[in-house]
Amino acid sequence: MQVKVIDHPLIQHKLSLLRDKNTGSKDFRELLEEIAMLMAYELTRNLPLEETEIETPVARTRCKVLTGKKLGVVPILRAGLGMVNGVLRLIPAAKVGHVGVYRDPETLKPVEYYCKLPTDVSERDFIVIDPMLATGGSSVATIDMLKRKGAKNIKLMCLVAAPEGVHLVNEQHPDVEIYTASVDERLNDHGYIVPGLGDAGDRIFGTK
Ligand SMILES: O=P(O)(O)OC[C@H]1O[C@H](OP(=O)(O)OP(=O)(O)O)[C@H](O)[C@@H]1O
Numbered sequence: 001m002q003v004k005v006i007d008h009p010l011i012q013h014k015l016s017l018l019r020d021k022n023t024g025s026k027d028f029r030e031l032l033e034e035i036a037m038l039m040a041y042e043l044t045r046n047l048p049l050e051e052t053e054i055e056t057p058v059a060r061t062r063c064k065v066l067t068g069k070k071l072g073v074v075p076i077l078r079a080g081l082g083m084v085n086g087v088l089r090l091i092p093a094a095k096v097g098h099v100g101v102y103r104d105p106e107t108l109k110p111v112e113y114y115c116k117l118p119t120d121v122s123e124r125d126f127i128v129i130d131p132m133l134a135t136g137g138s139s140v141a142t143i144d145m146l147k148r149k150g151a152k153n154i155k156l157m158c159l160v161a162a163p164e165g166v167h168l169v170n171e172q173h174p175d176v177e178i179y180t181a182s183v184d185e186r187l188n189d190h191g192y193i194v195p196g197l198g199d200a201g202d203r204i205f206g207t208k
């Protein structure tokens with residue numbers, strides 16, 4: 001199983017608060033955004049730097065700045081929207097694409113309904129974001145879509161993953177690195193992650 005678990009104490013603490021069924025939508029949204037920002041810090045660890053020369057109030061010096069590599073963030077609607085602002089706080093120059101995929105509650109298969117990406121897809125590195133990686137169907141469908149449009153370098157960032165979803169993404173897209181705050185035990189008979197945190201979209205938007 002190829003997956004990077006980000007086990008920073010701040011992320012783990014906030015994730016535990018998110019899992020609690022008594023956490024309401026307002027706190028859920030705030031915590032999710034904070035965790036997304038902390039996870040983005042880890043995902044961007046290897047961004048390329050270049051040297052430049054600047055003048056401090058004291059002396060001229062050489063120092064490092066980002067090369068300006070083009071990045072794209074792609075939330076999977078709806079629940080992925082809850083992570084966008086956290087990621088953009090660290091990489092504000094990233095363009096945001098949107099992919100609409102929902103999981104049919106009977107078949108658990110992904111249903112695609114929207115796709116709007118930056119025009120220069122093939123020039124960007126992408127981070128696909130969604131709090132939940134359950135069967136993996138929605139993430140695989142989104143990555144398929146991005147690759148069909150020309151994306152070559154994609155990372156997947158989710159909050160909670162099931163082993164089943166990690167295996168499917170590894171199998172279908174072995175080049176895509178998965179980052180998560182937790183690999184949980186399993187899926188239940190309805191395809192929900194156990195222990196998980198319930199339906200992420202409904203908890204963010206208060207729809208249930
Ligand atoms: O790995 P999978 O088995 O595909 O399940 C995960 C997907 O399910 C949830 O979305 P949902 O279908 O509930 O849509 P929503 O975000 O609009 O609520 C979640 O946000 C993922 O996109």
Ligand SMILES: O=c1cc[nH]c(=O)[nH]1
Pocket residue numbers: 079132134191192193194196197198199200201
């Ligand atoms: O546990 C799960 C599985 C799919 N989608 C969710 O929102 N939660």
Ligand SMILES: [Mg+2]
Pocket residue numbers: 079199200201202
């Ligand atoms: Mg949902």
